[in-house]
Structure formats: C-alpha cells, structure tokens
Amino acid sequence: MDMGSGRGRSTAIPYISPASLNLTHVYEQNRQRVQKQDGTKAEGGGGPSGQGAARGKPRLLLMGQRRSGKSSISSVVFHKMPPSETLFLESTARVQKESMKSFMDFHVWDFPGQIDVFDTPGYDMDAIFGEIGALIWVIDAQDDYLEAVARLNSTILDLQRQYSNINIEVFIHKVDGLSDDYKLDIQRDITIRIQDELSDHGFENAPVTFHLTSIYNHSIFEAFSKVIQKLIPRLGTLEAMLTSLCRTCRFEKAYLFDVLSKIYIATDSAPVDMASYEICSDYIDVIIDISEVYGTWPRSEEQRRQLEGEPWNMPLEDQISTVWAESCVVISDGNKPIMLREVDTYLALVAIMKEGTHDKMPLVNMNVDVVVKGLIDFFEITKAKGQGIGGVGPPELGQES
C-alpha cells in the first residue's frame, strides 16, 4: 500500500490514494448496510430527563443498584477523577447524559440506581436501547448482591425480547480488598445465577460478559477497553496492523490507546498482561505531564534559529524523525525501551520493545511511521462522516529491524 506518494503535488485535481479509495468504498458499503438495518427504527426522543442523543453514536448505559459505583466509574475513566475523591460524589438523581469526544464519539448515560427504566412509565425504550452500544450493569461485590442480580436478570430478559443485539457487560465492582479466591467465587456464583435464569426462559446465547473491576486499579480501564473494542467494526484489521508491527519491529506488546481515557482500543495478538498495560498507560501520563510543563511543538523564532544554527546547520524538520509527538525511554529493569507515538489528537501508539533493541530506533521509527499513517487512514474517512468505523488491509511494513 503506497501511502506516501502523491503528497505535496500541486495539481488542480486532488490526489486520492488507493488506500483512501478503498476506505471510501468500504465506508459506503458499511453505511448502506447500517441504513438498511436502521430503516425501520424510530428516531429517539430521550427519557423524561431531557434531550435525545444524536443518532449513529454508540452509547454506553451505566445501570445498577444505588451506590454500586456507576458515577465513580464514569468520573474516574472519563474525567480523570482520583479514585479517593469519589467518596464525596452525591447520589445521581436524574439520568446524566454525556457526549464523549474521542477517536469515535460516543455517549455515556449514567442512570440513577433507584430507577428501573422498564418499570417506570415515561421512558422511551427505543431512545435508550435503540442505538448500538452496551449496557454496563454495575454490581457492588462488597455488598449483598442478590437483589442486584435479580434486577439484572429481569432487565436482561426484557432486553432479550426487544433489543437482543445490545451487549450486556456485567461489572462485578469494588473487588479491591477481596481475596483472589473470593473474587472468583463471586464471579462464578453471579454467572451461574444469570445463566440459569436465562436458560430457564429459553435464552441460551445471550451476549452477557462478566468483568471483575475496581476504580482503585487498572481493572476498570481494562474492562472498559474490552467493552469499547466490541463496538469497533473491523477491529481485526487494527489488530493485524499491530501484530505485524510487533513482528517487524520485535516489539513485545503494542497498544493503541485513547489518550484521554487510557482505554486501549486495540492491541496485537499476544495475550494482554496487566503489567504491560499498566506500564504503557502510566507512560502516557508521564508524557502528558511533561508536555503540559514544557509545552508541545510551537517554538519561538529565536529558539528555532538556535536549534537550526551551529553545530547542526540544518532545518529543524530534517533533524527530527517525525513531526508528531514521539518519545522513548529505556526501563532500567530488563533494559526494555518503551516507545510512544502520537497518532492523532486522541490516539497514541505505545509499545514495549524487546531487551536491547533501542539501537534499532531508526528502523523502528520508519516502520511505526507506516503503521501510524495506516491508522490515520483507517479512522479518517468514517470519522469525517460521523458514523461507525471502516477499515483497510494492514499496511505493508518496511525492512525488519
């Protein structure tokens, strides 16, 4: 795939690369398919608490008992609230609807614990569950969960009858402080209770997934990553790009992060381990903090003159390997470099390299450049049109490092 040629041509007809053409084609196919599926659905009007949401944006619905931790989860993941400050959050009285600007725009709706939308008149079910998205049901694992499970069971049954496509993600939450054995016991117990109820009613393959979560560690980000990944069509293409990058550059693990929430939206095919996720995610924080202190790329004329003068005597653009944010550190324990490359305003590629490979950085940079351009192409067209996400085949990488 030739992604570099054609840039900078001064011709009246805009150059369209084969990749863009391919993407436009895939996007059109997706759009027509979605339109066909959506043709019969009514336009959403929202619940009693207010305005409806724009169509076409995936929606995450946070539901569960009072004080189970819904608002805390949303504040920690999407607003960077320190977990200890959630102690002071007030109980939610009305549905809180937020629109998240991210690599794909989505909505997060936080429902008050006391409201059961299926039992409360006035809620437009189509407006709540009509969009593609996920229902995140939060269960407080430190409390008696039988009532929460009973409510979840009746909600799943209602959803299965009318909106069987919505993913149901059960967050068995507040598992910090619980022993590993106890966590697994609770998860097994809740899973059995839900599956038994579903099969009693003839629903064998309901899309229900269970996650053990806590806002006091990375488990909540990991769980959200998995929830969001299910909403990305053609995730396999992203994974293929990252797997191929890891092979070519001898990376141990690569993650594509949403920088603001630190949800990873794709990774290579090697198994995810919490330690590598944590270190990459913490590294983003370091880079953000440094950029906040020292500012990003705009430089004064004076600074530029100094940088371009003696002893280098060349334009700044020729001295740096990329115009985007880029960084690399070597971790002393194990001598494994971590590299980070900004993809666009929202996304960053972070990878853990194998021991002793930092002398290969020029080749690594070259290959990362190709993948970053591929990723930008992947997201560009569909983002501009404000709908789902299309995809292209993995870019061809350069030389192996």
Ligand SMILES: Nc1nc2c(ncn2[C@@H]2O[C@H](COP(=O)(O)OP(=O)(O)OP(=O)(O)O)[C@@H](O)[C@H]2O)c(=O)[nH]1
């Ligand atoms: N130990 C622990 N406490 C948590 C966790 N998440 C949330 N909490 C605490 O749980 C309490 C209730 O959290 P909220 O986020 O207000 O709960 P909610 O589900 O939004 O409650 P309603 O708005 O009443 O429906 C707060 O004191 C949080 O600090 C967690 O992962 N672990």
